[in-house]
Amino acid sequence: MTDTSRPAVEAVGLHRRYGPAEGAGFDAVRGLDLTVHRGELFALLGTNGAGKTSTMELLEGLAEPTAGQIRVLGHDPYRERAAVRPRIGIMLQEGGFPGELTVAEAGRCWAGLTSDARPVDEALDLVGLLDRRSVRVKQLSGGERRRLDLAVALLGRPEVLFLDEPSTGLDPEARASVWQLVRELRAGGTTVLLTTHYLEEAEELADRLAIMHRGRVVVAGTVAEVIADRPSRIGFELPERSGPHGDLVLPPLAGAEVTAEGRRITVRTTTLQATLTDLLGWAAHHGVALGGLDARSASLEEAFLAIAAGAEASGPRVPSPIGASL
Numbered sequence: 484m485t486d487t488s489r490p491a492v493e494a495v496g497l498h499r500r501y502g503p504a505e506g507a508g509f510d511a512v513r514g515l516d517l518t519v520h521r522g523e524l525f526a527l528l529g530t531n532g533a534g535k536t537s538t539m540e541l542l543e544g545l546a547e548p549t550a551g552q553i554r555v556l557g558h559d560p561y562r563e564r565a566a567v568r569p570r571i572g573i574m575l576q577e578g579g580f581p582g583e584l585t586v587a588e589a590g591r592c593w594a595g596l597t598s599d600a601r602p603v604d605e606a607l608d609l610v611g612l613l614d615r616r617s618v619r620v621k622q623l624s625g626g627e628r629r630r631l632d633l634a635v636a637l638l639g640r641p642e643v644l645f646l647d648e649p650s651t652g653l654d655p656e657a658r659a660s661v662w663q664l665v666r667e668l669r670a671g672g673t674t675v676l677l678t679t680h681y682l683e684e685a686e687e688l689a690d691r692l693a694i695m696h697r698g699r700v701v702v703a704g705t706v707a708e709v710i711a712d713r714p715s716r717i718g719f720e721l722p723e724r725s726g727p728h729g730d731l732v733l734p735p736l737a738g739a740e741v742t743a744e745g746r747r748i749t750v751r752t753t754t755l756q757a758t759l760t761d762l763l764g765w766a767a768h769h770g771v772a773l774g775g776l777d778a779r780s781a782s783l784e785e786a787f788l789a790i791a792a793g794a795e796a797s798g799p800r801v802p803s804p805i806g807a808s809l
């Protein structure tokens with residue numbers, strides 16, 4: 484019986500080592516913990532070589548972890564493959580169908596390996612490939628091939644769908660249609676775990692996400708949680724010093740880091756509202772117009788780049804206590 488109160492995917496202390504245990508081997512996954520709840524769309528992000536595909540293969544049951552525990556729908560996906568495989572769908576980075584097969588033949592091939600497969604045409608229709616069913620695989624565009632990969636992953640009506648870079652190489656229109664399909668699957672109750680290099684894809688689709696670096700999850704949560712500790716940014720240009728204001732000295736902005744490039748000022752702060760209030764109060768008091776004023780919360784891209792650069796995952800950079808003077 485299925486225990487729906489448990490997460491769809493749980494990994495604890497996961498390790499994957501390629502090559503020998505000692506010496507020349509390489510640890511691609513180094514103590515990874517991950518939980519994906521049922522019905523959730525979870526995105527796994529990371530720098531090149533962070534270990535996303537190595538992790539996905541473990542979760543999909545395609546390889547055995549060197550150490551650690553995995554449960555997919557309550558079972559070990561490697562050791563209890565027969566229990567897990569019929570209930571999951573896997574879209575690999577390269578589907579690898581022979582180019583001479585037609586789309587429908589490729590679908591039928593895969594359906595033959597899938598227990599209780601839905602009709603091939605139904606799966607092709609889901610991904611918008613029904614009208615291409617008689618076309619040979621080698622004649623498909625890159626985007627159409629990705630959709631065929633997705634169609635075969637959907638043949639078994641999976642409860643958990645693993646998508647490894649589902650929209651890599653797609654043009655914006657094809658990407659949008661894959662996103663729409665993924666959203667519909669999730670709305671229908673499918674749990675989706677995807678890897679992506681596109682931060683906007685994660686922002687657009689994911690309920691929660693994790694950013695991996697060097698084989699570990701560095702930070703995980705909703706987009707808001709992941710960027711919560713990152714500083715917001717305020718940018719503006721001060722008027723000419725020679726203007727009616729004479730020399731301008733910014734007020735102390737508690738806890739903010741202020742940098743100046745000529746008259747262009749950038750303020751980084753973890754307390755955006757308070758800093759902005761101080762700044763605007765000062766500007767109003769001195770009759771200063773802040774040119775091109777722009778205030779933004781941290782973006783996922785900034786969090787990602789900080790992690791890629793090896794920065795601490797949580798907590799802001801050490802702020803400087805005083806404002807800049809011009």
Ligand SMILES: Nc1ncnc2c1ncn2[C@@H]1O[C@H](COP(=O)(O)OP(=O)(O)OP(=O)(O)O)[C@@H](O)[C@H]1O
Pocket residue numbers: 501502509510511529530531532533534535536537538
């Ligand atoms: N079969 C293998 N033998 C040895 N090292 C491997 C093997 N497969 C992957 N690696 C190494 O493990 C690390 C993680 O690779 P993996 O493909 O899991 O990363 P990734 O996050 O999916 O990368 P990308 O974003 O570039 O696809 C890389 O340094 C890679 O070179």
